[in-house]
Amino acid sequence: MAASIIDGKAFAATVREKVAGHVARLKEENGITPGLAVVLVGMDPASEVYVAAKHKSTVEAGMASFEHKLPADTSEEDLFALIDELNADPKVHGILCQFPVPDHLDERRVVARIDPSKDVDGLSVVNAGLLASGEKGLVSCTPLGCLMLLRDQVGNMSGKNAVVIGRSNLFGKPMAQLLLQQNCTVTIAHSRTQDLAAVCRDADILVAAVGRAEMVKRDWVKPGATVIDVGITRIPHPEKPGKTKLLGDVDFAEVAEVASAITPVPGGVGPMTIACLLANTVTACCRANGLAEPEGLTA
Numbered sequence: 001m002a003a004s005i006i007d008g009k010a011f012a013a014t015v016r017e018k019v020a021g022h023v024a025r026l027k028e029e030n031g032i033t034p035g036l037a038v039v040l041v042g043m044d045p046a047s048e049v050y051v052a053a054k055h056k057s058t059v060e061a062g063m064a065s066f067e068h069k070l071p072a073d074t075s076e077e078d079l080f081a082l083i084d085e086l087n088a089d090p091k092v093h094g095i096l097c098q099f100p101v102p103d104h105l106d107e108r109r110v111v112a113r114i115d116p117s118k119d120v121d122g123l124s125v126v127n128a129g130l131l132a133s134g135e136k137g138l139v140s141c142t143p144l145g146c147l148m149l150l151r152d153q154v155g156n157m158s159g160k161n162a163v164v165i166g167r168s169n170l171f172g173k174p175m176a177q178l179l180l181q182q183n184c185t186v187t188i189a190h191s192r193t194q195d196l197a198a199v200c201r202d203a204d205i206l207v208a209a210v211g212r213a214e215m216v217k218r219d220w221v222k223p224g225a226t227v228i229d230v231g232i233t234r235i236p237h238p239e240k241p242g243k244t245k246l247l248g249d250v251d252f253a254e255v256a257e258v259a260s261a262i263t264p265v266p267g268g269v270g271p272m273t274i275a276c277l278l279a280n281t282v283t284a285c286c287r288a289n290g291l292a293e294p295e296g297l298t299a
């Protein structure tokens with residue numbers, strides 16, 4: 001039986017609509033406009049595309065967007081001075097520093113400089129700790145987006161076996177925490193895992209975030225499993241010269257024949273990431289102003 005294809009693009013549009021509704025209410029009833037600041041250091045072409053997409057979605061949702069493009073040789077001192085300014089600016093409710101940053105900068109130190117209550121990437125030690133303790137913080141956008149898709153697709157996840165391939169702070173670890181909160185039995189697999197295929201075959205929910213194109217094959221997947229593909233590898237397009245094509249971590253054509261549901265790449269998890277960035281900004285804005293949190297936009 002062929003899997004149903006989870007339409008992340010359509011779902012993200014509904015999230016963005018909800019966000020826009022909350023934003024309109026905040027403006028009307030409270031005179032507050034949620035604001036997101038995005039900092040880009042250097043001119044990585046992929047990052048420029050993402051940052052432009054974030055700016056567009058932020059404005060479309062009715063929020064204020066503050067873009068800061070800094071030269072590649074910006075010193076830590078100058079970057080920190082900007083972050084300190086944004087931390088102190090009441091018009092800015094969310095701050096994101098686009099990664100990767102140039103080699104002379106240290107991502108961990110950059111994240112640590114951002115006020116945790118404005119850390120809409122959920123990367124700070126404070127937000128990671130709050131999530132691990134089951135308390136309210138800000139949750140990294142991509143795992144939050146995957147959770148929203150899973151809640152919609154699977155519903156009650158209690159007791160299910162969930163396997164997350166990948167253990168990064170940005171994705172694997174927070175994803176595992178969210179699945180644990182849903183009462184899944186969670187396994188975090190990674191590059192050193194023995195017999196990864198066998199571990200994956202146990203999963204009712206399989207989340208792949210390793211960054212290796214089409215690594216997950218048909219025989220890695222339990223029949224009827226729900227498969228979430230977080231990978232994005234850009235390759236030269238096989239048919240169209242000069243164009244590129246995106247591949248996920250899952251061999252989509254094969255796995256779609258055994259899974260019950262699967263996210264495509266593109267059009268799956270990716271669009272949810274930006275939608276959740278907007279959602280986190282609204283959440284941060286409500287908290288900063290002592291207002292009730294938006295419903296349906298948090299973990």
Ligand SMILES: Nc1nc(=O)c2c([nH]1)NC[C@@H]1CN(c3ccc(C(=O)N[C@@H](CCC(=O)O)C(=O)O)cc3)C=[N+]21
Pocket residue numbers: 050096097098099100121141142232246265266267268269270271272273274
């Ligand atoms: N501090 C930080 N936070 C991030 O969240 C962050 C980051 N740095 N650096 C780069 C990665 C990547 N990322 C994506 C966002 C949207 C799509 C997305 O919308 N993808 C579309 C298509 C994109 C296309 O066609 O190029 C899709 O999958 O359908 C993908 C990837 C956020 N990231």
